[in-house]
């Protein structure tokens with residue numbers, strides 16, 4: 275009887291426990307439609323079923339922007355505004371700023387002992403970035419170890435689910451290695467392993483130039499904060515089918531970015547299917563097609579712009595929200611560090 279009650283109670287507690295999400299973005303620029311499709315949309319719905327922490331990763335952004343702290347500073351608020359604009363509710367999700375949680379840096383130092391330089395050099399994401407940034411042999415230590423820092427980001431709130439793009443999978447793998455080592459060496463179960471939540475392949479939005487990824491550095495992004503005119507100009511420049519010269523020419527739908535975007539954003543897929551047919555047969559011009567996409571994107575972005583404007587009208591209040599979120603995380607971080615020190619037996623008094 276007693277055992278039955280305990281069992282039921284345990285199951286009840288399990289059901290009540292909302293899984294902890296930790297995710298974040300580097301504040302190196304405003305967020306774009308690619309971010310929306312790949313992660314922000316998911317966060318808006320996950321915030322109701324999970325306990326969600328969203329981190330503005332300024333310390334990580336500094337690892338390859340340390341000469342430009344002004345850029346990071348300016349983008350903290352832009353990213354926060356983008357979050358609020360898309361419907362991440364700062365009273366439901368906890369939005370915080372990485373550098374204001376010093377326990378993350380502290381935990382990173384303890385984690386650094388558990389990872390070898392070789393292992394970091396083998397991290398495929400780090401490897402690709404080192405090449406891309408042309409560091410050569412002069413890789414800054416801070417950059418090389420950012421995956422360890424990122425492990426501390428997750429561990430500090432004992433994150434269980436980490437929604438990330440596919441390029442971040444090696445980071446989660448590395449996270450699990452670090453916490454497994456920590457738990458084993460210090461004989462504890464303090465840190466649960468984390469599970470990556472990778473959006474479906476379709477959730478990767480190509481840039482307006484047709485390149486595989488929409489990205490700030492490639493200059494091919496439509497930002498959530500772009501005006502209606504900016505959206506219009508960008509769509510007009512969009513990559514379609516270079517063989518489709520005259521309206522009457524038959525056109526390619528595959529790889530035609532305008533259709534890719536319509537597939538994602540147009541609320542009337544039946545009509546899009548008809549347009550595709552017409553385009554393939556010939557008789558539908560790029561300009562007409564682009565006009566539709568401009569309308570679709572602007573109707574989608576309109577409520578986002580409106581919400582952004584409301585928050586942007588009182589920036590001090592947005593900083594206040596960040597401060598509140600950060601204070602909440604600091605309280606959790608303090609507890610975690612306390613347990614870490616206990617497990618490591620470095621709590622001397």
Ligand code: TRP
Pocket residue numbers: 296297298299300329331334424427428436437438442
């Ligand atoms: N590295 C991530 C990116 O570039 C941002 C990030 C920092 C992050 N810390 C994190 C993501 C912790 C998930 C969990 O997008």
